[in-house]
Each structure stands twice: as C-alpha cells, then as structure tokens.
Amino acid sequence: MREKWKAFGIPIGITLIFIATLFIHQLLLVKELPHPGWSRSIPLQASFEEKPQVFVDSEDRVHIAANGQVQTMKLNDGLTTSDEEIMKTKITRGFPFWSDGDQFIYYKEGNLVSTIDRQDQVLEEGITGLGTGKHDVYFWNDGTLSLYDTEKKVSIDLHTFSSVISEMHVANDGSAIIQVEKDNTHDLLYYLDEKKQVSEPFLTVDSSPNKKIDGLTFKVKDGNLIVFYNEKSRTQGTLAYNVFKIIAPVQDIGSSMLTGEKVEFVHSQTGQKLMSPGGAQLMTIDGKEMIVLTSEGTRVGDNNSISLYAAPFKKGSSFSAAPVSTTKHVSYPPVKISDEAMVWMNYDGDTYKLTGNSMNPEVIAESTNWSKSSVKEAFNNGVLMMFSSLVTIMTSFYWVLPSLFLLILMYIFKPNAFEKDGISWVEYLAIIIFMFMPISYTQNAMNAYFHVMAPGYLVFPGSAYAVTIFLSVITLVIWKYGRDPDWGSMSGAFYYMGMYMLFYITFIGPYIFNLY
Numbered sequence: 001m002r003e004k005w006k007a008f009g010i011p012i013g014i015t016l017i018f019i020a021t022l023f024i025h026q027l028l029l030v031k032e033l034p035h036p037g038w039s040r041s042i043p044l045q046a047s048f049e050e051k052p053q054v055f056v057d058s059e060d061r062v063h064i065a066a067n068g069q070v071q072t073m074k075l076n077d078g079l080t081t082s083d084e085e086i087m088k089t090k091i092t093r094g095f096p097f098w099s100d101g102d103q104f105i106y107y108k109e110g111n112l113v114s115t116i117d118r119q120d121q122v123l124e125e126g127i128t129g130l131g132t133g134k135h136d137v138y139f140w141n142d143g144t145l146s147l148y149d150t151e152k153k154v155s156i157d158l159h160t161f162s163s164v165i166s167e168m169h170v171a172n173d174g175s176a177i178i179q180v181e182k183d184n185t186h187d188l189l190y191y192l193d194e195k196k197q198v199s200e201p202f203l204t205v206d207s208s209p210n211k212k213i214d215g216l217t218f219k220v221k222d223g224n225l226i227v228f229y230n231e232k233s234r235t236q237g238t239l240a241y242n243v244f245k246i247i248a249p250v251q252d253i254g255s256s257m258l259t260g261e262k263v264e265f266v267h268s269q270t271g272q273k274l275m276s277p278g279g280a281q282l283m284t285i286d287g288k289e290m291i292v293l294t295s296e297g298t299r300v301g302d303n304n305s306i307s308l309y310a311a312p313f314k315k316g317s318s319f320s321a322a323p324v325s326t327t328k329h330v331s332y333p334p335v336k337i338s339d340e341a342m343v344w345m346n347y348d349g350d351t352y353k354l355t356g357n358s359m360n361p362e363v364i365a366e367s368t369n370w371s372k373s374s375v376k377e378a379f380n381n382g383v384l385m386m387f388s389s390l391v392t393i394m395t396s397f398y399w400v401l402p403s404l405f406l407l408i409l410m411y412i413f414k415p416n417a418f419e420k421d422g423i424s425w426v427e428y429l430a431i432i433i434f435m436f437m438p439i440s441y442t443q444n445a446m447n448a449y450f451h452v453m454a455p456g457y458l459v460f461p462g463s464a465y466a467v468t469i470f471l472s473v474i475t476l477v478i479w480k481y482g483r484d485p486d487w488g489s490m491s492g493a494f495y496y497m498g499m500y501m502l503f504y505i506t507f508i509g510p511y512i513f514n515l516y
Helices: 002-029 361-367 372-395 397-413 425-436 438-445 448-453 463-482 489-507
Strands: 042-048 053-056 061-066 069-075 081-087 097-099 103-108 111-116 119-125 129-132 137-141 144-149 154-160 165-170 176-181 186-192 203-208 211-221 224-235 238-249 261-267 278-285 288-296 306-312 318-323 335-338 341-347 352-358
Touching (some): 002 489, 042 061, 042 069, 042 341, 053 097, 053 335, 103 129, 129 165, 137 165, 165 211, 176 203, 176 211, 203 224, 224 278, 238 278, 261 306, 288 318, 352 361, 372 489, 397 425, 397 489, 438 463, 463 489
Parallel strands (some): 261 318
Antiparallel strands (some): 042 352, 053 061, 069 081, 097 103, 111 119, 144 154, 165 176, 203 211, 211 224, 224 238, 238 261, 278 288, 288 306, 306 318, 335 341
C-alpha cells in the first residue's frame, strides 16, 4: 500500500494542485476587464422574447419597442435607470421609429402614423419607407423623399430620385446616406447634407439576396466624408461578413463614382484577424473617434458567440480592435447613451436582454465583483479547457517513440542490459531522450491564444524551456522516489513518461488548445 501511495498518490496530488490552479486562474479571469477603462458587461432589467427595435432620442432616453409595447428609460454613465415608462404602442417590425418620450412616429399599413396617449393620427398616407435620426423624421413614397417637421408638424418634399428609395441611414445632425435602386442587384448611394442638399450618386453597392449592404455608418471630419458600410454575402449556404470604407472630400462627393476599400480588424492583444466583422459604427467615446463593431468571440467558451470590439479610427485599412464586452452569446450592434456608456441587445438563444457597459469608475469596480453567474462561468471555462487539454495526449504521443524504439532495440539485441540490479543505464538513456522531445512542441504551442489565456507565470521570454525543465525536475523527483524497485527498466521508463505527460496536460495543456 505504501509503495502504491509513493508511485501514484503523490503524482495525483500534484495533478490536483495543477487543476485547482487552473480553476483559481479562471476565477480571477472572470473579474478582469475586457479592456482597460471599460467595465465588464452589465445585464440590465429588460428582456424580450422577440427581437426589439431600439431608438435613442435627443435627450438620450432609450426607447425599446417589442411585444406590442414601447419601454422607455433614461440611463446614466452608472447604467442606473430612471424615468422608466411602458406604453402600449405597437411599432411595426422591420421599420425604424422616432419618439420624444410623448409622441411615437412610425410606419403603419402604408402610412406615417403618430401615436400620443394611445391615440393614432395619420400624418401622411401612401408612404413606402421611413428613416429616423435623433431630431429628424424622413419618409418616402417610391422615389420622392420628404421630411416631417416634428415641431411645425408639416411635411416638406426634399428631392425626387429617378428610381425607388430602398434604405436611408440618418446621422444625429440630420445628414443622411440614401440608397436608391439602380437595378435588381445594385443600389446607388447619395449624400444628403445637413442643409438638405442631395449630391449626385457616389458609390454603387450590392443589393441582391445573396450579397447586400447590411448597415452603414458615416460622419464628416476635417472636410472629409467618412463612410463605413457592412456587407453580408451568402455562398453555397455559408454567410460571410465584411466591412468596407470610403473617405473623400465632401465637396467632391458626387463628382465621380468611388470604390469601397475592404478593411480588416485584428485583435489588439493577440494580433489575430477578427472573423466575420460587421455592425461597424463610428462613435465618439471619451472624446476619441472609435469604430465599434461586432465579430466572433476569441476566448475559451466563445463558440458561435458574437462579441463587441472597439478600434481607434486612423488612416489605413487595418485597425487594432480591443474587446469591450464579456458576454458569451450574440451581441447586436450597440447604441451610445452617453460619452462613456453604451447598451446593446444580447441574445442567449432564448431571450433578448438589454446589456451595457461603461467607463464610469463605480461601474467598473462593481462589474468585477464575483457573482453566481461569474463563478459558474469560471467553472465551465475550466472544464472546457481541461477537455481541450486532452488533445495534447494525441498530438504529443510521438514524444515516447524515440525512447520506445531504443528500448525495443535494446531488448532485442542486448537483453542483458535489462537484467542488472537497480536502474539500468538503458532506462536513464530512454528518460534523457524523452526529456528533449517536448521542447520544440512547447515552443510552437505557445501561440497567440496561449499568451492571452495563460497566467503570467507561464508567459515570459524562454518560458518554453523553463516549463519543460520545471516539469522534468518534478517528474524526475517523483520517478526517483515513487518508482517501485521491482519494476523493470521498461516499466520505470514508461512510468516517468506517463507521469510527465500527466503533469504536462494539467499544468500547461489547458492553455494550448481552444476547441470551444
């Protein structure tokens, strides 16, 4: 019994220590901020069964239309709500709406309708589309664009296009980008400035069912019109998302047709390219120009999740984006509620939940407190990482082959070497050969994912050598102390190799592969 404890009890105890260290590290990670200066994602007290439509008015109140009603709330930088109100107003799905807190203007059965205190009033009949901004309500009938003045309560015709208007993207200052049908598979983009002057077309975009524009954001800065637009395409059933940009002097818009430049976003911590970028929005956050976008999550357990990222705006076609959300589900593009906070809808496969984050110091501190959900997340991450570590067994099995080959040859041609009392030189040689095998494997395994997920004591210059030496020394002590004297040289060598691999997959293995 004592011999078994020496041979297997102590190694199992060390393995359990390594596993416990993994889970403790995951508990610490769920307290970490997604990016310095941003809080972790905060779930707010609003959930919906159907996908909501969100509008932020001129006073930064958030109006959420879903389930036949509109929920209104005022959020501050601390993500605390005030002036909450629920109104029984059914907003037509698929169309934007406008509100000032008392009045709701939206599309209903081909008309422009206003609702105040549940009383409907038809403002304009026979409209085919609607575009809204914080201060402006645009509508159109086929190719005729009009503005509804919410203060004077009158409609003003602005421009008539040669074809049907298909979409409109309105900025806070009332300027807009207008999509007008060119043919069955393309749209032309026009620029409407804050003075309501319409340019000539400046860009052609796709609008077919299999390839079309999927959102657009723009602003004027330093005399240039900056446009980012998202494109969604489907090829053989596979969806692909890309982001394009154009930058041109405002006075030149419409003088010639421009071409969008495809841009890419890379993870600021790992350098890896973000996959399926979309929902790009230009925002001024804490006085800085940022591009906020959605893209596939890159952390453990982020399988099929969509996270939020923010990249400083600069010249060029490649942007360094940092994560700003910590949810594990599908995050939809956010809306800005202040210079230091934003909210978005998070879909967990069942319900849509209003979620937010902030640069407010109190919110940041509160978001790092442990909760039942964060402890559960840490436990789940640890379990997933341990299962991922099992891949190490399959990919590192070749480590034993040189030593095994040596032992077989010696057993065939020099069997007397195994019959000596004590530990034979063959066993020592097999162990020494095995010690060198994990070095190159470990160097290659310490990839971008490893440097993000591994604790600090595993990430430093020369850590691949340090880890292999550390594990070799521990295993050598265990082998020397726990090896049964009655074992043969082959059993002793395989005992060392087995213990080493057990320590490896629990000490460093969980941080190498991300299968989830």
